[in-house]
Amino acid sequence: MNGAEKLVHTLLDHQVDMCFTNPGTSEMHFVAALDKIAGMRCVLGLHETVVTGAADGYYRIADRPAATLLHLGPGLANGLANLHNAKKARSGIVNIVGDHAVEHLQLDAPLTSDIHGIAAPMSEWVRTSPGVDAIAADGAEAVRQANARPGRIATLVLPANVAWSEVPDEPAPVAAVAPEPASHGAADFDRIVQALRDEPRSTLLLLGDRALRAACTDLAGRIVAATGCAVRAEFYTARLERGAGRVQVPRLPYAVEPGLAALAAFKRIVLVGAKAPVAFFAYPNKPGRLSAPGCEFLTLSTPGDVPQDALQALCAALGAHKAPAAHGGAQQAQPALAGALTPEGIGRTLAATLPAQAIVVEEAMTTGRGFDALTAQAAPHDWLTSCGGAIGFALPAAVGAALAAPGRRVLALEGDGSGMYTLQALWTMARESLDVTVVIFVNRAYGILRGELAAVGAGTPSVRAQDMLSLQRPDLDWSSLAKGMGVPAVRVDELQSLGQALRRSYATPGPTLIEAML
């Protein structure tokens, strides 16, 4: 058995059985091992940003890490942006990155690069396996790191000579992977109880990370019902379980002014897996923190804790266990809408058509700003957004989510600008026959940036600036792009046909792309 085979066995032994790949020559022994050893599902992406984004989406739904297989420094580099998003989402991923054989590195061949340096900014853990006798332990440690809570980006560099060398007889047995112990750091617990009793109206429960799962939002809803406090979710949500019959936890707004307005009334914010809310970008003469001046932050649980435990303890202390959760009521049948593709009409159409247990992966920064409220009463679903702001998240994450949840429909809501970053993901959807419905909102611009340019006082931009924010000249034709990658596509320009296309797609196995012409 060679090192590559040992590593594949180690991954499988530790329940890592999904590998998103784009290998090269230096990974061929690993590819051969994947081929020889049964049990690993291997999914090819035609660019590494598809590979890493899929691993992020997979983790969010499966609650366990996938592996990636990346080709040397440049392959890893290509995947960094979606590793950034995954890291900010606290997703666990095991990256296997091939490297030259150690004796080859000194020759400075063309593909030689500082892989450790490339990995470090987007990884919580990086190790170059020093030799074949260490590969099993290194692989197990990488999985342990990725499985920690919060999840971690673990990058294991596999030199070609380690992959191809024979493993010595009977290596030391690998210790079982133990999850990181959850910390219980609610030092603020008594203060939180007191505040919720004394001043509930000026207290906000802010949920993030795994506190956004339904079991936790239900508990938060009981606390709201019992005390009269408010509850919100962070704007960026790794996975928010929401919809009809569940507690409504509105996300904070994206932009600075509405963010400030949403938080102005609160003297204190109780963080449940969340961070203190800050502006996405800094602007001259605007605050960076969105909370009111002097706002007190109290931590009920960090992303390293088990939020359900913390919320249950809080419920118990407040006598809220039996309070009926303040949820938003049952799903209501909505009439099919007709007319122009306005953001509101689109949101209502999405809500009316969404199948139960759908997974929505949303990266429609311009068009989708209001979808949160409009879809609150849709059938129960999960809502995933980019957590790091690197665009090109939704299509790859949809690939991973679909592979993690066969039988559930994935709906990817994507802008045309963001979509072009990772359009190669469409091909993987077609190859794997994934039940993904992609909606591209075609506004022919980096729409969000037009407002930003106006905000910096650029006046009326000339063609030079306009061209940098426009996707026109030529117009992108998403139906042709989808066809080029084997995904059937349909173009719609009003709500009724959007609704029909959505329903048809949900009823049809495999992927569809809907080009929504705004």
Added chain:
Amino acid sequence: MNGAEKLVHTLLDHQVDMCFTNPGTSEMHFVAALDKIAGMRCVLGLHETVVTGAADGYYRIADRPAATLLHLGPGLANGLANLHNAKKARSGIVNIVGDHAVEHLQLDAPLTSDIHGIAAPMSEWVRTSPGVDAIAADGAEAVRQANARPGRIATLVLPANVAWSEVPDEPAPVAAVAPEPASHGAADFDRIVQALRDEPRSTLLLLGDRALRAACTDLAGRIVAATGCAVRAEFYTARLERGAGRVQVPRLPYAVEPGLAALAAFKRIVLVGAKAPVAFFAYPNKPGRLSAPGCEFLTLSTPGDVPQDALQALCAALGAHKAPAAHGGAQQAQPALAGALTPEGIGRTLAATLPAQAIVVEEAMTTGRGFDALTAQAAPHDWLTSCGGAIGFALPAAVGAALAAPGRRVLALEGDGSGMYTLQALWTMARESLDVTVVIFVNRAYGILRGELAAVGAGTPSVRAQDMLSLQRPDLDWSSLAKGMGVPAVRVDELQSLGQALRRSYATPGPTLIEAML
């Protein structure tokens, strides 16, 4: 004047007047400055790997750096693979990377990342501008670094607050940009002269970097004619000026065995801007160095030197100045070919049709292996290859080359696997109406890897490994992909229609994509 405007003025003052961009919010003041100040050509790429690859291609043809404008750490990360290629090609590039305002960094907003750490592995020079009073000097230094010989990747991080703050009155004048002094390190000169006199048949002139320009290959040809030594180019060529009427300098082969065979006869290799030849990858039980055991290396000039000076001095010492260069003769009319799209037939068809002064950007690793010899007698042209081996080079580099040389036809020879990495470049070709002919060689596989998998002794691969190397299921339809980005496309499946499509494309302004079905 704010810091962004000052930086744009500084770039323009130092002859950097081409900016490949994909900006975001943190770069909006820079975009506004580009809009306000005349003189900068701004070219949008729909993914940063297009942006950086275009800057590489631009430098190789223009012999001066372009700027890039990249959005924070993830935008820079997306461009790293082609920065790797550019660095290995010794291309100079000035990257301008926006960052959050300094006071915003401590808030750990979603897009916060270690930009310096991301930049470092692929940059020779990185600086975060500390304040608006330093921005002019920092910008000038970045240009000076990029303009050095060899060219350098210079990355200047521009915090938003530096961009938007007013420049203090009368900043210190910026020193003129002085090129790095060329070193003259031919310590081996006398030994080289002696070897070429005494043992020319066992001596190889190995040319790389700027020694591959025609003025240098002509001098090398005179030395060959006068002494009987051999001359070769490195396999990876930033820009090889070749074709009819020029000295033929065959590139070293890619693979290990032919590389060893090509160099077996040489007791010494004279390096002229080249490095000692090494295998691209390491393999068990194969050597890493391609030169014969005990081969002596003598350095005539390094990439920091002016190779023409060194070669002229060598000619003078050898009395070779008046020897007629051993060139390959005049262009010969070639008959139009018909029949199957074999690599040889394709190469001959390319040679027969290539317009004079074309720029060939070649990344057809599987199909194009033999193009070097087959096109040696084509009309005079430049031949550019990836120098770092990160795939996805050719389409972006073709964008940059075309912008650097209006009036010259660019021919991008691209594999389907590599092409999918950076297909967004097609859109920029269409937007800028670039005279680029793209030929995609459709073999529906990472063809080069099939041989590599066989070489590692994987036996007959099962579907799991085959699928990781195959681009089938579904088949990519490049004509639709091109149409989706506004580039007219034609599909050919035999040589005559290939030749016709090439000629038609060369006669038609703007881009064309030819999908060659192998």
